[in-house]
Amino acid sequence: MAGGVTVCVLLVSVLAVGSSSSTDQLLPEDTAYEMITEYRDNYPPPNLPYAYDALEPFVNEATLKVHHQGHHRAYCTKMNAALKEWRKQDPESQLAKSSLYDIMKNLSGVPEPWRTAIRNNGGGFINHIFYFVTMRNKVYTAPMGELAKQVNATFGGYERFMEEFGEAARNLFGSGYVWLVEDEERNISIINTANQDSPISDGLYPLLVLDVWEHAYYLQHMNRRTNYIGKWWGVAHWGAVSRIQEWWRKVRGDEDEEDDEEEYDWEKEVPEEKMRRSMIGRKRFQRKRRRVEVGGKMRDKPRATRSCNSPLV
Numbered sequence: 001m002a003g004g005v006t007v008c009v010l011l012v013s014v015l016a017v018g019s020s021s022s023t024d025q026l027l028p029e030d031t032a033y034e035m036i037t038e039y040r041d042n043y044p045p046p047n048l049p050y051a052y053d054a055l056e057p058f059v060n061e062a063t064l065k066v067h068h069q070g071h072h073r074a075y076c077t078k079m080n081a082a083l084k085e086w087r088k089q090d091p092e093s094q095l096a097k098s099s100l101y102d103i104m105k106n107l108s109g110v111p112e113p114w115r116t117a118i119r120n121n122g123g124g125f126i127n128h129i130f131y132f133v134t135m136r137n138k139v140y141t142a143p144m145g146e147l148a149k150q151v152n153a154t155f156g157g158y159e160r161f162m163e164e165f166g167e168a169a170r171n172l173f174g175s176g177y178v179w180l181v182e183d184e185e186r187n188i189s190i191i192n193t194a195n196q197d198s199p200i201s202d203g204l205y206p207l208l209v210l211d212v213w214e215h216a217y218y219l220q221h222m223n224r225r226t227n228y229i230g231k232w233w234g235v236a237h238w239g240a241v242s243r244i245q246e247w248w249r250k251v252r253g254d255e256d257e258e259d260d261e262e263e264y265d266w267e268k269e270v271p272e273e274k275m276r277r278s279m280i281g282r283k284r285f286q287r288k289r290r291r292v293e294v295g296g297k298m299r300d301k302p303r304a305t306r307s308c309n310s311p312l313v
């Protein structure tokens with residue numbers, strides 16, 4: 001039985017590496033986040049839509065394997081245990097019978113004995129799903145379509161967005177995440193969350209996420225978080241981000257008219273030469289971060305970043 005499972009996982013991985021050209025080749029793992037809006041007695045830990053070595057050299061195999069097989073599955077197991085116990089002890093609760101998404105949106109309604117476990121492990125389960133599905137090697141590495149327009153209008157361009165997002169990740173104290181989120185009015189913003197808190201609990205819709213817990217990069221980069229952030233841009237999968245944005249709008253009944261939608265080849269491969277030029281350009285840009293004089297010393301200019309737990313500063 002175990003051998004059969006292994007063969008299955010390997011087959012999925014091989015298919016994932018080979019798939020790259022059209023929406024009809026999407027794997028169920030590409031949209032694993034959709035399960036959070038469904039009620040489940042037990043939420044399964046989703047497989048990755050690619051092999052463990054598929055993000056090399058940006059995220060190495062050892063890091064990805066322990067992150068997915070160790071950390072993510074642990075959150076999943078503990079979340080399911082907490083949900084099971086809550087549902088058993090509190091059979092009349094309507095919230096307990098709701099989807100994980102509804103539960104995370106209404107954390108204050110979860111009774112105290114289970115609230116912390118669900119907040120931490122439910123957040124860990126959901127946050128990592130978005131993290132894993134928004135990475136892919138050799139696909140579009142910049143926003144496209146409407147999202148590109150939103151990024152330009154909000155941040156003044158993709159490079160400025162990268163600068164602000166990277167700054168938030170470098171400055172995040174302790175463990176947490178940096179996110180690109182959308183609100184009900186379709187405004188996008190960069191926020192950070194501490195520990196395993198999820199933007200969903202603040203009524204926001206996560207689009208892109210960078211896991212800034214040390215377990216996400218320590219094996220590969222040791223304590224050099226900046227190196228991890230720089231490498232991660234190479235696998236940020238904007239096709240998946242647009243797909244998630246479209247899905248969230250369906251979830252909240254805020255869909256566009258059919259005629260206004262543009263068709264994208266979400267998984268379209270970027271030619272090697274274009275990818276190489278893109279990465280060189282980004283490295284040059286990252287070296288040219290804006291510097292200001294603070295207390296007689298030259299430092300990176302701080303950027304205003306909104307936190308989930310604090311007003312816009």
Ligand SMILES: [Fe+2]
Nearest residue numbers: 071211213216
């Ligand atoms: Fe993580």
